[in-house]
Amino acid sequence: MIEIGGAAEDVIELEIGPVAHGGSCVARDNGRVVFVRHALPGERVRARLTDTSHDRYWRADAVEVLRAAPERVVPPCPHAGAGKCGGCDWQHASLAAQRRLKAAVVREQLRRLAGLDRPVEVEAVNALPPAPSAPTPSTPAPSALPPDALPLDALPPDTRSPGEGEGLGWRTRMRYALTGQGEVGLRGHRSHEIVPAADCLIAHPLVRAAVAGRILPPRAASAAGDASAGGDAGDSDTAAGRAGPRANPRANPRVEPRTGIEVQAESVGEISVGEIEVAASVSSGAVVITRLPGTSAGAGAGPASGVPSAAGIPSAAGVPAAVGADSVSGSAAGVSGFDAGVPSGPGAGSEAESEIVEVVRERRFRLGPGVFWQVHPGAPETLVDAVLTGLAPRAGERALDLYAGAGLFAAALAEAVGPDGTVVAMESDPAAVASAARSLGDLPQVSLRGVRVSPGSLRGLAGTGADIVVLDPPRAGAGRAVMLALLALRPRAVAYVSCDPASLARDLAVAVAQGYSLVTLRAFDLFPMTAHVECVAIMVAPGHGSR
C-alpha cells in the first residue's frame, strides 16, 4: 500500500478505468462517473471527493494507492500530488506511460469526434537546447545579460535542461502567481490557492534561476494609479485565480537593481497585483520577467488559452487577445507586406529593448513581451519539420499561415515556396504581427495581415486561393465556419497544428465531410508531466492522396 496523503472525510474506494481528456482517469461509483486525478488505469485507490456539484459526474483525487499500476513512479517534484500544485497531471507516471496515456486520449477524441480510428504514437522531443548562437548586434551581448540569466554554456551541467529522459526543465515560458508576501508560486488544481514553487521542476533552468529567492511584493496600484486596484495579500491571491484580460506588459520596463533582469510594468489601468510571466530564450540565454495584471485564466486552461491551474500549462505567452472585429487596432494592424509602416530594421520598434530573441533554422525571431512562442525548446524545429514534411511545399506555390503568431511557419513556408511563391500570414495580436515584421523583413514573398482569422477575412482570399495551408489556432480550435471558409479556397494540403485533441478532432470532422483525407497524424510530447499534447495533422484534398 502506498500512502500519498489526504484527509479521511469524503473518501471512497475506486477501481480506476481508462484515461480521460484533461489529466484524470475515469472510475465509477455506483454507476456515477468519477474523474480521478493522481491515479492510473488499472489501479485501486482511495480517493477524496473534490467536486460533487454535478449530477452526472464527480471529481476526486487519489489519496492512497491500494493496488499500484506498474507504470507508477515517485513524482520527481515535491509539489506534485493531491491538494498540492495543480500544474502537472502525470508526475506519478513514467514518461513512457505518460505518452501512452496521451496517445490514448488523442486516439479516442479522433474516433469519437471525427470518426477517424487509427493508431497514435506520441513522440518524445529532445529538450536539449541548441548551442547558444553568437551574439549579433541586436542579440543581447553576454555583458548585457543579467547575472541570473547566464548563457547556457556557463551553467553547470546539472542545471542544464535535462531533455529527453526526465521530462523536466523544458518550459521556457512560465506564468507564476505571487503570494501576498511576494513569493513566486503556482496554483493548486482548480483552486486559487498558491503553492510557493519557485523551484518548479518543469521550468527551464534559466527560468528557475531567474525566480530563485525572488520576492516581488504586490503593487498597491497600477501605473495609471487605478484607485480600484487592490494591494493587500487577500486581493492578490484571490484575483490571481480568475480569468481575465490578456496581459499587456508593453509599458515602462524597468531594470531590477539586484539582478539586472527587466521587469515590465503592468498594463495601464489594470489591477496590478498577482502574477509574473518569465520568458527565457535558450538561443541567447536572456530572461525577461513581466509583471502582469492580477488575473489569470484560472484552473484547467490549456496550452493556448492561458495558464492552467498552476504550473502554467503551456502557452502563458500565447493567450489570444480578445478581438471582436476582423481588423484589430494597434501599431501593426492592417499590415500588408513589410512596407506599411511597421518598423523592420534592427532595433526598430518600441519593443526592441525588451524583446526576446529565439533562433530557429538560423532565423532570429524577435519577440515582443507577451507574444506567443512555443514553450518547449524543441518545439519550433519539431513542428516546422512536421509541417514541411507533411505539406511538401513546391516552389512558386501560394501558402497560407493562419494564427501565425510571430511568423514561425510563415518563415519556413516562405523559404520553401521561394521568391516566386507567396505566403499570406494572418494573426490578430498586433504585437505578434509587429514581431513577425521585425523577424521576416528579408522575405518579400510574405504578406502579413493583422487580422482575425474569420470566414470574412478568408473570403478576401477567394480571388487567389491557396495551394497549402498551415493553421495553428488557440485551444478552442478554428471552428466549423473558419474550416469551411478555408477549405473553400481548395488547398491541396492542410497542416493543422493543435494543442487540443478535442477541438482538432471536431475541425478535422468538418474537413472529412468536405472530402479531405487525413493522411498523417503525428503527436509530440511537448509538455511532459502535463496532460497536454501537440498534434500535427496533414489533410489532403480529393485527388491529392499520394502527393
Ligand SMILES: C[S@@+](CC[C@H](N)C(=O)[O-])C[C@H]1O[C@@H](n2cnc3c(N)ncnc32)[C@H](O)[C@@H]1O
Ligand atoms: C497557438 S498560437 C500559434 C502561433 C504560431 N503559429 C506559432 O507557432 O508560434 C495561436 C495564435 O493565434 C492568435 N489568434 C488567436 N485567435 C485568433 C484569431 N481569431 N485570428 C487570428 N489570430 C488569432 C494568437 O494571438 C496566437 O498568436
